Amino acid sequence: DVQLVESGGGLVQPGGSLRLSCAASGFIFSRYAMAWVRQAPGKGLEWVSGISGSGGNTYCVDSVKGRFTISRDNSKNMLYLQMNSLRAEDTATYYCVGDYGDLEALDFWGQGTMVTVS
Amino acid sequence: DVVMTQSPLSLPVTLGQPASISCRSSQSLVHSDGNTWLSWFQQRPGQSPRRLIYKASTRDSGVPDRFSGSGSGTDFTLKISRVEAEDVGVYYCMQGTHWPLTFGGGTKVEIK
Numbered sequence: 001d002v003q004l005v006e007s008g009g010g011l012v013q014p015g016g017s018l019r020l021s022c023a024a025s026g027f028i029f030s031r032y033a034m035a036w037v038r039q040a041p042g043k044g045l046e047w048v049s050g051i052s053g054s055g056g057n058t059y060c061v062d063s064v065k066g067r068f069t070i071s072r073d074n075s076k077n078m079l080y081l082q083m084n085s086l087r088a089e090d091t092a093t094y095y096c097v098g099d100y101g102d103l104e105a106l107d108f109w110g111q112g113t114m115v116t117v118s
Numbered sequence: 119d120v121v122m123t124q125s126p127l128s129l130p131v132t133l134g135q136p137a138s139i140s141c142r143s144s145q146s147l148v149h150s151d152g153n154t155w156l157s158w159f160q161q162r163p164g165q166s167p168r169r170l171i172y173k174a175s176t177r178d179s180g181v182p183d184r185f186s187g188s189g190s191g192t193d194f195t196l197k198i199s200r201v202e203a204e205d206v207g208v209y210y211c212m213q214g215t216h217w218p219l220t221f222g223g224g225t226k227v228e229i230k
Contacts, residue, residue, distance in 0.1 A: 035219075037167075044210065044221055044222075044223050044224045045159075045167065045210055045212070045221040045224075046221065047218055047219040047220070047221070050219075059217065059218070061218050062218075095166055095167070103214065103219065104149075104153070104155040104214030104215070104219075105155060105157045105169065105172040105173070105214050106157065106159075106169060106212065106214070106219070107169060107172075108169070109166045109167050109168065109169075110166065111166050112166055
């Protein structure tokens, strides 16, 4: 079965850093683009960042540019999100998402990891 | 960025009755590859989102056939032919044609 398991969330002070991880299993990881999508408490969904299957192309929303970096290790089936200079508005549940295409349709989602900046 | 507007915000439905959710985009979602990258997601209480529909009308494997997607260009609809108790949750549309990906604000489906 396809599985995405996020970890690394927690409580951090404004200006601090966190590194989120996502362990993938049940599919050929390198063939899938991956993304991070977040959801602030009681709010809707916001796409944060994405990366191609090879890792050669990365994308992110303007609000996190220069602060967040997405990366992957295909030898370990792992996706990462390095988050620096965290702000209160980054408080959210962060979901790891897989996409067989080019990040057009976000095929399957993990259970999420909560990040609180306070 | 492409703005996705969903309506209604809240949708109280009687069990066994149909439900319909509208999603409109600020730009056409027809991609240069010929596909229309409009997806629908269901988020049940306390759970992560799950995709139901992609490319506007293609149902995902395992999704009950009471769910259907339709529409083109900028105007899309998710229909539930007969609402069941397990359908309670928030439904989101999302466009994947233009960067960045953007979501609608969500429609909360609840049982009357």
